[in-house]
Amino acid sequence: xxGGNEQHPPADDTAAGLDDQQTGSGLQAERVRRSAxxxxxxxxxxxxxxxxxxxxxxxxxxxxxHADLEAGSETDDRVSVAGRIMLARDSGKLIFLTxxxxxxxxxxxxxxxVIGDEGFDAVKSLDLGDWVGVSGEVMTTRKGELSxxxxxxxxxxxxxxxxxxxxxxxxxVDTRFRQRYADLIVNDEARRHFExxxxxxxxxxxxxxxxxFIEVETPVLHVEAGGAHARPFVTHHNTLDMQLYxxxxxxxxxxxxxxxxxxxxxxIGRIFRNEGISTRHNPEFTMMELYQAFADxxxxxxxxxxxxxxxARDAIGTTTLTIRGTExxxxxxxxxxxxxxxxxEAVGTDVHPSMPRDVLADIAAKNGVKVAPxxxxxxxxxxxxxxxxxxxxxxPTFVTGHPVDISPLARVHRDDPHLTERxxxxxxGRELANGYSELNDPVEQRARFEDEQAAKEAGDAExxxxxxxxxxxxxxxxxxxxGLGIGMDRVAMLIAGVDSIREVVLFPTLRPEVITHES
RNA sequence: CCGCCUCUAGCUCAAUGGCAGAGCAGUGGACUCUUAAUCCAUUGGUUCUGGGUUCGAAUCCCAGGGGGCGGACCA
Numbered sequence: 001x002x003g004g005n006e007q008h009p010p011a012d013d014t015a016a017g018l019d020d021q022q023t024g025s026g027l028q029a030e031r032v033r034r035s036a037x038x039x040x041x042x043x044x045x046x047x048x049x050x051x052x053x054x055x056x057x058x059x060x061x062x063x064x065x066h067a068d069l070e071a072g073s074e075t076d077d078r079v080s081v082a083g084r085i086m087l088a089r090d091s092g093k094l095i096f097l098t099x100x101x102x103x104x105x106x107x108x109x110x111x112x113x114v115i116g117d118e119g120f121d122a123v124k125s126l127d128l129g130d131w132v133g134v135s136g137e138v139m140t141t142r143k144g145e146l147s148x149x150x151x152x153x154x155x156x157x158x159x160x161x162x163x164x165x166x167x168x169x170x171x172x173v174d175t176r177f178r179q180r181y182a183d184l185i186v187n188d189e190a191r192r193h194f195e196x197x198x199x200x201x202x203x204x205x206x207x208x209x210x211x212x213f214i215e216v217e218t219p220v221l222h223v224e225a226g227g228a229h230a231r232p233f234v235t236h237h238n239t240l241d242m243q244l245y246x247x248x249x250x251x252x253x254x255x256x257x258x259x260x261x262x263x264x265x266x267x268i269g270r271i272f273r274n275e276g277i278s279t280r281h282n283p284e285f286t287m288m289e290l291y292q293a294f295a296d297x298x299x300x301x302x303x304x305x306x307x308x309x310x311x312a313r314d315a316i317g318t319t320t321l322t323i324r325g326t327e328x329x330x331x332x333x334x335x336x337x338x339x340x341x342x343x344x345e346a347v348g349t350d351v352h353p354s355m356p357r358d359v360l361a362d363i364a365a366k367n368g369v370k371v372a373p374x375x376x377x378x379x380x381x382x383x384x385x386x387x388x389x390x391x392x393x394x395x396p397t398f399v400t401g402h403p404v405d406i407s408p409l410a411r412v413h414r415d416d417p418h419l420t421e422r423x424x425x426x427x428x429g430r431e432l433a434n435g436y437s438e439l440n441d442p443v444e445q446r447a448r449f450e451d452e453q454a455a456k457e458a459g460d461a462e463x464x465x466x467x468x469x470x471x472x473x474x475x476x477x478x479x480x481x482x483g484l485g486i487g488m489d490r491v492a493m494l495i496a497g498v499d500s501i502r503e504v505v506l507f508p509t510l511r512p513e514v515i516t517h518e519s
Numbered sequence: 520c521c522g523c524c525u526c527u528a529g530c531u532c533a534a535u536g537g538c539a540g541a542g543c544a545g546u547g548g549a550c551u552c553u554u555a556a557u558c559c560a561u562u563g564g565u566u567c568u569g570g571g572u573u574c575g576a577a578u579c580c581c582a583g584g585g586g587g588c589g590g591a592c593c594a
Binding site: 026027028029030031033072087088089090091092093094095096098107109111112113127128141142143145161162163164165166167168169170171172173174175177182186229230231273275276279280281382386402407424431462500510513 | 526528529530531532542543544545546549550551552553554555556557562563564585586587588589591592593594
């Protein structure tokens with residue numbers, strides 16, 4: 001198909017093999033053609049993959065500097081800019097290229113009279129997707145399009161594989177997630193989601209720094225996977241010849257630091273839970289946890305509102321969101337409702353963890369909630385809440401006062417021995433955050449751990465164990481402390497306005513793909 | 520793990536039992552002000568895989584695979 005290919009056959013290809021490639025699918029023919037072009041460029045003494053390029057301005061900087069340039073203007077502002085070729089319009093001895101860098105897009109005005117015959121031919125042979133660096137003066141066309149009049153053009157990287165559809169982008173979600181690089185090239189919306197995610201996380205860091213928190217890093221490899229109820233990933237350390245777990249929470253290490261006197265700490269880190277994958281769950285996800293000495297759960301609720309409201313303002317410039325057709329303003333106070341009250345309302349009769357287990361199990365069963373025999377009263381109430389209340393919560397709402405038996409690290413409520421000073425934040429039916437007044441009594445903590453371990457030994461794989469080192473830390477004395485965990489991916493979903501966690505995780509967990517050199 | 524939906528050219532999509540097509544991308548040609556440029560011509564197919572029904576299957580059936588949604592699971 002391409003004459004150039006005959007001049008530069010790949011060294012180990014037979015003529016028959018070459019024919020196969022050329023008469024094969026469009027993709028293979030295209031890769032062969034572009035690879036041949038790389039050979040031609042090298043043969044001409046040029047470099048298809050040079051080491052660096054001196055750029056004077058980002059495209060946004062050029063655009064900002066000449067925002068008011070009238071149609072048909074010329075300037076003596078000579079710039080060197082770089083980007084990927086996204087569009088090309090060839091009108092004979094004049095070629096218009098649209099290039100894009102991370103900041104913006106701009107048009108390149110390539111005139112044969114300016115760049116010369118040789119340079120013009122080189123530009124003509126460029127493909128969509130190639131990276132180029134150009135130098136020239138800033139100008140506007142007769143129609144007013146800001147452009148760079150190219151006097152020099154250098155190929156920075158030759159693309160061998162064609163871009164997806166220039167107008168429709170990629171729509172196949174599998175391809176979008178497997179080939180995120182291609183998704184990011186062609187889908188503006190995908191890029192926007194990750195810009196929002198970045199802005200949100202840096203907003204969190206700013207708010208926390210302003211509130212006097214310091215950022216720390218704690219181990220990912222745990223001897224015991226504690227701090228939450230979840231099944232862990234298991235791994236093995238060869239030299240120590242021991243089983244290790246990937247962390248399922250940040251909590252227990254961070255609270256050790258409160259014992260150590262650090263007073264206000266936070267960590268933004270990846271945690272791993274060996275559970276199902278859904279629009280709300282990815283096996284690895286990002287959690288922010290903070291712990292504040294001398295504070296309790298009410299302080300932590302306040303900082304939760306502050307963090308998320310600031311993040312929305314910083315990431316999208318507003319605190320107003322539309323969720324399932326309802327407009328809500330994050331700046332409005334967030335309602336607080338006790339879990340037992342919500343559950344009671346849902347089933348039409350009062351429930352409380354002080355009630356006999358059998359009575360609660362009965363109420364649950366009558367309301368379509370399956371009850372496992374080992375569940376304690378609090379667990380049954382939580383299940384009623386999850387089955388009947390959770391999905392209906394749209395606006396940000398603190399659900400408070402979780403029963404003691406489902407909250408092994410939270411402090412007992414000062415007004416009710418069956419409840420804890422704990423809250424979870426729900427928005428749009430999803431749990432976004434979880435916090436409490438931290439249990440700091442080492443004797444009570446040991447008893448709670450022992451209950452957990454008993455439940456685990458009775459067959460509940462997600463329950464915890466007795467963490468002796470953590471108990472030893474508590475014995476040194478942990479000040480009164482408020483703690484918080486926020487699911488960062490879900491906050492990003494909320495602020496970006498998307499329904500799938502995969503839209504805010506760059507490389508979501510997928511089944512492995514069979515990929516070959518030819519595909 | 521269960522239910523429903525889906526898989527056609529590199530990309531976006533048609534073809535509902537009767538010759539596998541279009542747009543974009545690519546290739547060749549025209550054009551010095553285009554804007555998803557336009558115009559002329561043109562290459563490109565394991566219709567996810569395997570089996571079955573049928574004179575005939577992208578289309579119907581069965582099995583398998585990938586993916587999506589929902590459920591289950593999941594503080």
